[in-house]
Amino acid sequence: MDLGGASxxxxxxxxxxxxxxxxxxxxxxxxxxxxxxxxxxxxxGRDQVLQRLLASVLxxxxxxxxxxxxxxxxxxxxxxxxxxxxxxxxxxxxxxSDRVGLSGGGDPAFCRSxxxxxxxLSSCPFSRCSFNGVFQPPVAGDFIAFSxxxxxxxxxxxxxxxxxxTLQQLEDAAVTVCSQTWSELLxxxxxxxxxxxxxCPMAMFVxxxxxxxxxxxxxxxxxxxxxxxxxxTAVGWALGYxxxxxxxxxxxxxxxxxxxxxxxxxxLLLLFTALLLAALVLxxxxxxxxxxxxxx
Numbered sequence: 377m378d379l380g381g382a383s384x385x386x387x388x389x390x391x392x393x394x395x396x397x398x399x400x401x402x403x404x405x406x407x408x409x410x411x412x413x414x415x416x417x418x419x420x421g422r423d424q425v426l427q428r429l430l431a432s433v434l435x436x437x438x439x440x441x442x443x444x445x446x447x448x449x450x451x452x453x454x455x456x457x458x459x460x461x462x463x464x465x466x467x468x469x470x471x472x473s474d475r476v477g478l479s480g481g482g483d484p485a486f487c488r489s490x491x492x493x494x495x496x497l498s499s500c501p502f503s504r505c506s507f508n509g510v511f512q513p514p515v516a517g518d519f520i521a522f523s524x525x526x527x528x529x530x531x532x533x534x535x536x537x538x539x540x541x542t543l544q545q546l547e548d549a550a551v552t553v554c555s556q557t558w559s560e561l562l563x564x565x566x567x568x569x570x571x572x573x574x575x576c577p578m579a580m581f582v583x584x585x586x587x588x589x590x591x592x593x594x595x596x597x598x599x600x601x602x603x604x605x606x607x608x609t610a611v612g613w614a615l616g617y618x619x620x621x622x623x624x625x626x627x628x629x630x631x632x633x634x635x636x637x638x639x640x641x642x643x644l645l646l647l648f649t650a651l652l653l654a655a656l657v658l659x660x661x662x663x664x665x666x667x668x669x670x671x672x
Contacts, residue, residue, distance in 0.1 A: 377590075377600075379524035379582070382421040382461075386506070386590055387414040388517050395502045396511040415510055419461035422524040425494065425581050426574055430456050431465035432490055434476065442487040442577035443480030446558035449573075450475040480573065484554035484580075491580045495589050507589045515592055519600045528578045529602040535565050543587050543597045550579035 378385040390413045394400035403410040419428065430451065433440045454472035456462060495507040506512035521529075529546075531553075532538045538549040553561075554576040561572045586592045592600070 377521040380421045381423040384420045424461040431462040439481030441481045441483035444558040445482035447480040484551045
């Protein structure tokens with residue numbers, strides 16, 4: 377699972393064909409065939425989620441429920457409504473150069489309600505969906521959650537000192553960080569001041585995305601690992617792209633690989649030696665000085 381700046385992705389192996397072919401990839405990797413479910417949700421990445429929440433708050437004309445109490449800033453409307461992801465919330469008329477003052481409300485319940493409103497769960501043209509009418513089979517197997525998934529959960533664990541081993545603990549941790557005041561957060565992580573206002577909305581979003589969006593239950597969540605790297609390798613699109621390109625390389629079983637007979641190797645070695653000796657003789661002949669013509 378990836379949570380980037382503009383979108384979030386979910387990918388896992390499945391046994392049965394997908395009801396929506398657009399969500400299925402046949403992957404051959406190192407000689408093995410895999411059927412993979414995958415989907416990318418645009419406008420559900422970290423940066424775009426924060427902008428969409430901000431646009432929703434501006435419509436309510438209330439303090440931002442996901443920002444800590446005691447925090448305030450000015451928001452440039454151009455930055456909020458420039459993205460296609462906030463187009464539906466964009467006023468018909470507004471001055472893009474205007475700055476609007478906004479303060480934090482520190483309201484976990486209202487924040488959860490605002491975040492859950494990002495997911496359309498009312499329509500599903502398939503037997504089952506995640507959200508926004510997108511087909512998704514039941515999640516299965518082991519998952520690695522990286523990028524903003526990792527950074528959000530790592531903050532809850534290391535800075536806040538909160539357990540996040542279960543979905544309930546993750547929800548409780550989100551409520552806890554959303555209940556902190558600005559001064560309390562600053563005291564815990566002064567070096568992360570620029571990012572502190574966004575840990576509450578992101579913690580709430582991660583919890584809602586996994587439980588409400590992707591339909592993880594406690595058992596499935598126990599198989600999710602939040603990691604920055606897989607072993608010593610950074611997990612990202614570059615690695616995925618490289619692995620996908622291996623589909624173009626034919627994978628022959630080791631037992632079917634052709635080998636060269638020993639007698640052929642001996643013949644090639646003798647031929648190479650003969651050519652090398654011939655080349656040396658030719659070089660010596662060219663290097664020998666020519667005899668001067670005899671006098672008549």
